[in-house]
Amino acid sequence: MNKSNNGAAKKRRWLIGGLAVVALAAILWASYRPRPLDVETASVAEGRFEQVIEEDGQLRLQQRYLVTAPTAAQLQRPAIKVGDAVKAGDVVAVLAPNAPGMIDARTRSVLQQRVGSADAAVAAARANVQRAQAALAQATLEAERSAQLAKDNFIAPSARDQSRLAREAAAQALKAAQAEQAAAGHAASEARAALGRAEPSGAAQGSTPGLWSLKSPVDGRVLKLHKDSSEPVQAGAPLLEIGDTGAMEAVIDVLSGDAPRIAVGAAVQLSTGRNQPPLAGTVARVDPVAFTKTSALGIEEQRVNVTVALKAPPEELQKLGDGFRVDARITISANDGALLVPSAALVRQGEGWQVFVVEGGKARARTVTFSDRNADSAWVKDGLKAGETVILYPGSGMRDGQPVKSRKS
CATH class of the missing domain: 2.40.30.170 (Efflux pump adaptor protein, beta barrel domain)
Structure with missing residues (x-):
């Protein structure tokens, strides 16, 4: 009886020990077995491949128009701003004549003396004209008298011809005197104009005669104002730009x-x-x-x-x-209709390329060839089929046959 009890107890101990060993082995295997790697995946699909x-x-x-000053002048302060809409023919800039330069007292005195000299020359020329007129009148009377005397044969024909030539000479002398009077008048006007620049004028006191308005060549908007205030400008100076x-x-x-x-x-x-x-x-x-x-x-x-x-x-x-x-x-x-795989799935393999395809929960290395590629995707020529799942950004640690857990990108 004791022998049978001891045998049963011994069997139970062996059974318990065996179960403990199996449990420990299961725990160790579960602890050290390879765990699936969590990876990002995408599907191979047909679509449009573009090289960009x-x-x-x-x-x-397309067209930009530059409005410039046609001559040296004083630009008036612009009334328009950048961004304003304008129509063809609208006034976009106004120019006024430049103000004359200032003249000192000495120069003004010299100009006044020149005016006096010019007035005197005009008076002298007027007197010469009057003297020439008197000479012409006398020559005319002498010519008429000589013609009558020659007709009555009291004087020779040569005397008549001489008096006629004297009248023509007197007429030419009158014309010369009149021309000298006109020249003296112009010189006097020039002297007064030079003196006028030294005196205050209506334009210098605020009036703006002779304004020159510049108009927009096209419909558009003001893009840039080169001059945004009143100031002197030279010929050809850019004023503003207009465009549509x-x-x-x-x-x-x-x-x-x-x-x-x-x-x-x-x-x-x-x-x-x-x-x-x-x-x-x-x-x-x-x-x-x-x-x-x-x-x-x-x-x-x-x-x-x-x-x-x-x-x-x-x-x-x-x-x-x-x-x-x-x-x-x-x-x-x-x-169109190209088989596309994301460029992020490509891995260098020597001189070629490979991808990792998810098959049965494991990563499988697959050599691929492609016709072309861009920054986003590659046009696969051989090695993949539509619908297969590839791993994105596999990294250098990815190995063929490694268990993976897929998540779609």
């Missing part, structure tokens, strides 16, 4: 290496700011000349200007302005 160039630029007016903000274009500077890839007519999307709808446009011109520009990193780059024609209506462009910054997305090529 993304750069920034600015808006500018409803007719604008965008200019985007791209790297010279990217310029040959851009075709005229290519689609462009422009972003003008946060929460603003994009503007659509097309490439109108690619400049044939490059220029040097220093990047934000201090690197000199060769850039080329690309002009974009906007498709937005004028009333929408009126909300924007000349020089506004835009972010441009220029489409180089586009293909």
Whole structure:
């Protein structure tokens, strides 16, 4: 009886010990077994693949008109401000004659003496005219008398001819005297005008005779006032700029290496700011000349200007302005029905590329080839199928066969 009890107790101890060993093994396996890695995933899908160039630029007016001073003058204080709307023919600037320079007392005295001298010359010329008139009258009487005497044969014909020539000479002398009188009169007027610059005039006392109004050449808005106060200006000095903000274009500077890839007519999307709808446009011109520009990193780059024609209506462009910054997305090529995988899933493998595909809860390395890629996605040529799930940002620690727990991006 005792032997049977001891055997049963021994069996129970062995059973309990075995169960304890199994439980400990289960605990150790659960503690040290590989845990699924939480990863971000995305699906491989068919869609539109676009190769684009993304750069920034600015808006500018298609036509800008610069109003300049046609002559040296005194600009009147402008009545318009930047942003004011103007119509073609509206007065946008007014010019007045320049004020004469100030003259000192000595110069004024000299000018007064010149006026007196000129008046005296006028009087002398007037006297010469009167003397010439008297001489002509006498020569005329002598010529008439000689003609009558010659007709009655009291004098020779030569005497008659001599008196006639004397009358003609007297007539020419009168004309010369009259011309001298006119010249003396003009000289006197010139002397008085020179003296007049030294005396206060109506224009200097506040009146503005001879104003010259400059008019707007087109309908538009005032973009810039080069002169915002009354001041003297020289001929050709810029006064203000006018343009139509409803007719604008965008200019985007791209790297010279990217310029040959851009075709005229290519689609462009422009972003003008946060929460603003994009503007659509097309490439109108690619400049044939490059220029040097220093990047934000201090690197000199060769850039080329690309002009974009906007498709937005004028009333929408009126909300924007000349020089506004835009972010441009220029489409180089586009293909529909392409098999796309996010660029974030690609991992370098030697000279090629691979992705990690989620299969049965594990990451499986898959070599892929693609036709083209951009910053967002790659156009897969071989190695993947539509609907498969790939791991994004797998990192250097990802291994083939590693358990993963997927979450969609």
